[in-house]
Amino acid sequence: MGNREPYQNRIELLQGTLDMLILRTLQWGPQHGHGIGVAIRATSQNVLQVEHGSLYPALHRLRKEGWIEAEWKISENNQRARYYRLTAKGKKRLAAEESRWDRMVEAIGRVMRPAEN
Amino acid sequence: MNFWRWFARRSREDREIEEEMQFHLAEEARLREGRGEPTEASRRSALQAFGNYALAKEVTKEMWGWSWLERAVEDLRFAARMLRKSPAFTALAVTALALGIGATTSMFSVVRSILLRPLQFPNPDRLVMIWELPPRSSHRNVVQTGNFLDWRKRNHSFENVAAMFQIPFNLEGSSEPVQIPALRVTAGFFEILGTSPLLGRSIRTEDDVADTPWVVVLSYGLWQRRFGGRRDVIGRKIAGPGNAFEVIGVMPPGFYVPSLARADLYLPLRIRPDEALHDGRNYKVIARLRPRVSLSAAQSDMEAIAAQTAQERPDMNAKWSATVVPLMEQTVGDTRTTLLVLLGTVTFVLLIACANVSNLLLIRAHARRREIAVRVALGAGRWRLLHQLITESLLLACIGGFLGSMLAWWGVPAMIHMLPEGFPLPRLVEIGVDRGVLAFTMALSLGCGIVFGAFPALQLSRGRVNDALQQGGRHGSASGRYLRDALVVAEFSLAMLLVIGAGLMLRSFALLNAVDPGFRPDRLLTFRMVLVPSGWKTFDELLTQRAALIEQMLARIRTLPQVTSASSISFLPLSGSQSGTAYYRTDRPAPPLGAMPGGDTSVVSDGYFRTMGIPLVAGREFEERDRSGSPQVAILNQTAARRNFPGENPVGKRMHVDWTGPPEVEIVGVAKDVRHNGLENSPDPCLFLPQAQRPAGWASLLVRTADDPAGVVAAVKQQIHVVAPHQGIEEVQTMERVMSDSLARPRLDATIFAIFGGIALLLASVGIFAVISYSVEQRTREMGIRIALGAVPGAILRQVLREGLALCAVGVAIGLGAAFLLTRYLTTLLFAIRPTDTLVYTVVSLVLAASALAGCYFPARHATRVDPAIVLREE
Numbered sequence: 001m002g003n004r005e006p007y008q009n010r011i012e013l014l015q016g017t018l019d020m021l022i023l024r025t026l027q028w029g030p031q032h033g034h035g036i037g038v039a040i041r042a043t044s045q046n047v048l049q050v051e052h053g054s055l056y057p058a059l060h061r062l063r064k065e066g067w068i069e070a071e072w073k074i075s076e077n078n079q080r081a082r083y084y085r086l087t088a089k090g091k092k093r094l095a096a097e098e099s100r101w102d103r104m105v106e107a108i109g110r111v112m113r114p115a116e117n
Numbered sequence: 118m119n120f121w122r123w124f125a126r127r128s129r130e131d132r133e134i135e136e137e138m139q140f141h142l143a144e145e146a147r148l149r150e151g152r153g154e155p156t157e158a159s160r161r162s163a164l165q166a167f168g169n170y171a172l173a174k175e176v177t178k179e180m181w182g183w184s185w186l187e188r189a190v191e192d193l194r195f196a197a198r199m200l201r202k203s204p205a206f207t208a209l210a211v212t213a214l215a216l217g218i219g220a221t222t223s224m225f226s227v228v229r230s231i232l233l234r235p236l237q238f239p240n241p242d243r244l245v246m247i248w249e250l251p252p253r254s255s256h257r258n259v260v261q262t263g264n265f266l267d268w269r270k271r272n273h274s275f276e277n278v279a280a281m282f283q284i285p286f287n288l289e290g291s292s293e294p295v296q297i298p299a300l301r302v303t304a305g306f307f308e309i310l311g312t313s314p315l316l317g318r319s320i321r322t323e324d325d326v327a328d329t330p331w332v333v334v335l336s337y338g339l340w341q342r343r344f345g346g347r348r349d350v351i352g353r354k355i356a357g358p359g360n361a362f363e364v365i366g367v368m369p370p371g372f373y374v375p376s377l378a379r380a381d382l383y384l385p386l387r388i389r390p391d392e393a394l395h396d397g398r399n400y401k402v403i404a405r406l407r408p409r410v411s412l413s414a415a416q417s418d419m420e421a422i423a424a425q426t427a428q429e430r431p432d433m434n435a436k437w438s439a440t441v442v443p444l445m446e447q448t449v450g451d452t453r454t455t456l457l458v459l460l461g462t463v464t465f466v467l468l469i470a471c472a473n474v475s476n477l478l479l480i481r482a483h484a485r486r487r488e489i490a491v492r493v494a495l496g497a498g499r500w501r502l503l504h505q506l507i508t509e510s511l512l513l514a515c516i517g518g519f520l521g522s523m524l525a526w527w528g529v530p531a532m533i534h535m536l537p538e539g540f541p542l543p544r545l546v547e548i549g550v551d552r553g554v555l556a557f558t559m560a561l562s563l564g565c566g567i568v569f570g571a572f573p574a575l576q577l578s579r580g581r582v583n584d585a586l587q588q589g590g591r592h593g594s595a596s597g598r599y600l601r602d603a604l605v606v607a608e609f610s611l612a613m614l615l616v617i618g619a620g621l622m623l624r625s626f627a628l629l630n631a632v633d634p635g636f637r638p639d640r641l642l643t644f645r646m647v648l649v650p651s652g653w654k655t656f657d658e659l660l661t662q663r664a665a666l667i668e669q670m671l672a673r674i675r676t677l678p679q680v681t682s683a684s685s686i687s688f689l690p691l692s693g694s695q696s697g698t699a700y701y702r703t704d705r706p707a708p709p710l711g712a713m714p715g716g717d718t719s720v721v722s723d724g725y726f727r728t729m730g731i732p733l734v735a736g737r738e739f740e741e742r743d744r745s746g747s748p749q750v751a752i753l754n755q756t757a758a759r760r761n762f763p764g765e766n767p768v769g770k771r772m773h774v775d776w777t778g779p780p781e782v783e784i785v786g787v788a789k790d791v792r793h794n795g796l797e798n799s800p801d802p803c804l805f806l807p808q809a810q811r812p813a814g815w816a817s818l819l820v821r822t823a824d825d826p827a828g829v830v831a832a833v834k835q836q837i838h839v840v841a842p843h844q845g846i847e848e849v850q851t852m853e854r855v856m857s858d859s860l861a862r863p864r865l866d867a868t869i870f871a872i873f874g875g876i877a878l879l880l881a882s883v884g885i886f887a888v889i890s891y892s893v894e895q896r897t898r899e900m901g902i903r904i905a906l907g908a909v910p911g912a913i914l915r916q917v918l919r920e921g922l923a924l925c926a927v928g929v930a931i932g933l934g935a936a937f938l939l940t941r942y943l944t945t946l947l948f949a950i951r952p953t954d955t956l957v958y959t960v961v962s963l964v965l966a967a968s969a970l971a972g973c974y975f976p977a978r979h980a981t982r983v984d985p986a987i988v989l990r991e992e
Contacts, residue, residue: 032137032140032141032144033137033138033140033141034140034141034144034145035144037141038148051166051167051168052141052145052166052167052168053138053167053168053169053170053172053173054168054173056134056137056138056141056173056174056177057173057176057177059177060134060177072133075140075144077144077147079140079143079144080136080140081137081140081144082133082136082137082140
């Protein structure tokens with residue numbers, strides 16, 4: 001147990017990345033929380049293990065920012081589920097995040113592999 | 118936004134988040150089941166993959182403005198649940214707080230009503246009383262009639278000056294005549310106070326002139342009682358001594374003159390200017406300062422006038438001066454000291470209560486360390502926990518505060534109700550619990566809540582979760598222990614201080630109660646009255662009538678079978694009244710003017726000393742032969758004899774007396790001293806004059822009976838009314854009652870101190886009980902092992918008791934030090950003992966040690982009954 005970091009801080013740590021992943025996943029169409037989690041795991045070939053619970057604070061934060069919208073629908077398994085959909089504002093945000101991400105990957109790449117440049 | 122709409126949306130959102138997450142878990146479980154996991158296991162692993170479900174939900178909800186209000190409501194519900202779960206703790210804490218806050222609120226109510234609230238008149242700070250100052254004395258003396266007239270005429274400082282004279286009014290009419298308290302006032306009295314009558318008018322200048330029809334203003338109370346509150350009472354005549362008195366007005370309820378006893382009606386004073394110069398000093402004087410005239414300016418003005426009158430009439434005024442006292446100060450008087458001491462005392466009671474609750478909370482927080490640690494480990498925010506702990510203590514404080522204010526609400530009026538009528542507490546009728554006090558109580562409760570909520574909360578935030586989890590919350594940390602011990606020590610030192618205060622007051626009261634008054638108060642009845650002779654024309658006729666009335670009444674009363682002797686005196690000992698004058702021996706040169714020889718003067722009938730049971734040390738007492746026309750005689754008390762005739766026998770010597778009648782008297786006897794002016798005061802010199810030779814208008818008949826005096830009252834009254842059918846009686850009391858009433862004030866002070874001391878002692882005992890219980894519980898394992906190793910129960914008992922007594926001893930030592938420093942503020946309240954009375958200090962130390970022992974005994978006995986088998990198995 002020890003003096004570990006409080007849970008909330010860890011979400012903050014992942015915040016930017018997780019937000020981006022969620023927005024990216026929703027680009028393919030509306031999806032519910034569980035579906036988003038499954039999609040992230042699947043597309044990353046199970047490398048990115050998101051603790052399922054942490055999805056929801058992120059989803060609701062994005063919703064509050066107005067980047068995604070929520071709507072109750074009936075799922076494939078005939079259950080009521082909340083589906084999230086990207087808004088126009090969200091699309092813009094995703095574009096911005098993507099270019100920021102690219103710059104960051106490039107920059108980190110330069111730092112980590114200086115010889116290859 | 119509308120709160121309810123917001124709230125409805127919030128709770129819908131909460132439900133939806135819950136549903137959404139449940140859907141997630143179901144979906145994930147289905148997914149895992151599809152991969153071949155068994156149903157049960159798939160559910161579990163879905164939950165595992167989800168992480169901390171509760172926290173995720175909480176954090177998600179907070180995205181939607183999880184407001185402080187909701188959090189507070191949540192915390193409050195949690196706190197209420199926690200308090201319900203441990204009723205013993207809650208009951209102790211709430212009781213301690215209710216007692217502390219109740220006592221403080223009551224005391225604050227009284228202090229506020231008496232000391233802080235302005236008098237209920239327009240511009241009350243302009244109201245003053247003016248007194249004469251005797252030569253070389255700061256005694257506020259009543260005022261000579263001629264001087265009053267001069268003050269009124271010559272001053273430049275006052276809008277108006279009025280004289281007042283308290284004298285019972287003989288109310289006659291259909292039923293048995295009675296004497297009710299009345300106030301005779303000069304015109305201007307009502308204007309000075311600034312209160313208009315409820316009905317009719319007040320006394321005007323034209324009413325205040327001799328030989329005009331008599332008028333009277335009723336108090337609201339008398340109007341209600343005697344006249345049923347009828348509005349047509351104005352213009353009606355009421356029967357009084359020798360006259361009919363026209364009712365001209367009714368005062369509003371609650372009208373009274375602060376610092377004076379209650380009056381039922383108001384009459385014009387009607388000073389006769391021709392007699393004014395020869396009058397004695399009788400009047401109290403009230404005045405209203407002109408706007409923008411300061412008190413000191415008025416004081417110098419009055420001193421200048423007094424210097425003039427002293428020069429103009431040196432026989433009356435040589436070396437006398439005058440003093441101006443704000444009415445508020447006059448009213449509050451020396452009660453201020455008592456009240457402030459009591460307020461300090463009650464603050465200590467509150468501190469003890471807070472220390473107690475704080476300690477209980479600390480112990481509880483400690484016992485809950487494991488629970489709290491688990492919650493922290495599960496992700497509960499530290500701030501949130503602090504919030505919860507403080508909420509819990511605030512809730513406790515509010516409950517305690519509520520009960521405490523209820524206690525005060527009912528307690529203060531109940532206490533006032535228990536006081537005897539005419540109790541000498543200023544502004545008694547104004548005392549009550551008001552909104553200001555309620556606000557004070559609430560602030561006090563919240564302050565307490567924050568103060569003692571903070572202690573355990575701070576300790577918690579320092580405490581390490583890990584330790585708590587590993588130790589299972591069984592072993593107290595050293596720092597927590599010091600804090601708890603310090604609180605108990607503080608409780609004991611404060612309790613020590615308070616109980617010493619109570620002990621001093623009680624011992625002082627016991628001594629006062631045991632003082633020999635100088636007479637035998639048992640089986641002695643008193644009938645207090647102002648004589649109402651009728652049909653007299655000259656002053657001499659009035660005097661003859663007075664003498665005859667008393668003589669005839671006593672003659673008849675003495676024939677009653679149950680009566681062993683009867684007599685009279687002008688003012689009863691211990692009743693708070695006395696008259697005095699100048700007297701000095703005639704065989705020496707007369708003392709210079711303003712030297713004030715003399716002292717108290719009492720007018721008594723024959724057989725007075727025998728009836729009162731006062732022994733004569735020389736000569737004889739007044740007898741049948743000491744009549745008007747026979748040689749003028751007087752009796753001295755021992756103090757007066759010693760002062761005027763040191764080393765001589767005064768019997769047969771002659772003295773000069775300034776009193777109605779011939780100035781020269783022969784001393785015929787010396788009587789033992791009586792404490793006329795209060796049991797706490799050593800006897801003053803007193804000269805006794807015979808009623809038959811110098812008839813006084815005020816008289817208390819004294820009747821000594823063979824057995825129970827109550828059975829004689831009706832028969833005595835009947836005899837009085839045979840002699841004087843219209844004679845009302847002001848008060849019938851046994852002498853024991855008169856004595857007891859004279860001690861009402863010190864008794865009340867002692868009672869309040871005893872109550873506060875008792876509460877303090879109780880709280881401190883509970884405090885030490887809680888701490889020792891806790892300490893024993895913490896060391897159950899140690900005790901078990903020691904018993905297993907063969908320790909005898911006696912040794913364990915002694916060890917626990919020693920621990921408790923050590924705390925108590927430190928507290929007592931500090932308390933003793935504090936008492937040495939602080940009890941000197943009690944000096945003015947104490948009789949015959951010093952504030953460092955060894956007996957009281959010793960007894961109180963023992964009492965505290967005993968209560969600490971009692972507090973420790975039960976937990977200690979519990980320790981000896983630890984079953985080693987159980988303890989060792991637990992580990």
